[in-house]
Amino acid sequence: MDFSSKLLEQAVDEVSQLPGIGKRTALRLVLHLLKQPESQTVQLSEALLNLRKNIKLCENCFNISDTQLCEICANTSRNSEIVCVVEDIRDVMAIENTNQYRGLYHVLGGKISPMDGIGPSQLTIKPLIDKVQAGKVEELIFALSSTLEGDTTNFYIFKQIERLEVKTSTIARGISVGDELEYADEITLGRSITNRIPFENSLKN
């Protein structure tokens, strides 16, 4: 693309570095900002800078938080002996939305992925193991996405804690509620048959 303005080119270049945003989309977004009042651009820039500079992670679960201890960890009515291991804050938000879980979380900050150069040391695995070793955890629920990277990460953590006294579980995989059986993939359908549950249990929620 040939720009008539260096300022415009720089802005488009920066915006197009965001994931899933190409040059054309970036140009559209930037031109939109130019048509809006200057205050919108100022607010956008300041919000991003503010977040990046002042972001904190909860010192217990490593979720994004404005305070030292996040709201969930600070909530004494929650069961601190059950810990759900998730990848990032989006998973915490998704599980919280279900209103089915009253334990705490542990946010890994990613999954082990040699292809992307992410090893165990870049994630918060060490503090998790420490937590388990300190005997503070009764059950660990693995809730990473079931991809190669997710399974690797689960297994890596499992290997380090299997001799400790802690129960481990993983969220159930199966056919989504409302889905037609004929369109489900074989692996999911197979697992949902192998891991079938007593019918009475399915009536609970």
Next chain:
Amino acid sequence: MDFSSKLLEQAVDEVSQLPGIGKRTALRLVLHLLKQPESQTVQLSEALLNLRKNIKLCENCFNISDTQLCEICANTSRNSEIVCVVEDIRDVMAIENTNQYRGLYHVLGGKISPMDGIGPSQLTIKPLIDKVQAGKVEELIFALSSTLEGDTTNFYIFKQIERLEVKTSTIARGISVGDELEYADEITLGRSITNRIPFENSLKN
């Protein structure tokens, strides 16, 4: 969406005000920035602020430019008596990419659209009429998109200059090069038959 951090919520709110970006996408973009070095966020914010604060419009054609007169208007080898009327800088870039046009442009900055509250006074129509009245323009080429708004804008300008000595033309509508006739819509196909051109002309480029 329920955020555990006000800073995160503000950033997501601001990003999701961009067109075509919802809350989920905004969260994905913001989390991506958090994983990158701080410098990337700083550069992005500065590029946007810089552009918004220092942006200039070419005083002749109103295209986005870093200088008083844009490169195209300042180029003396171009024919300043032919003016192509376009909506915004993206159209200028698209036409420039064809390498088929050696005249100048006039960037309206939008189309007349009462639904969006955009009237003729918000666009650069007055300076265009002035240019034509001053006798500086020999031919005016309308190159707005052929929507209701585009056609309205064309007609509005045409009505104001029809008694002046200026040739007006509009870009050809027809079947795209490489397209199958059977899939073309009737209006486009109809126009391309009505406005057929001598076969020799089609051999030129």
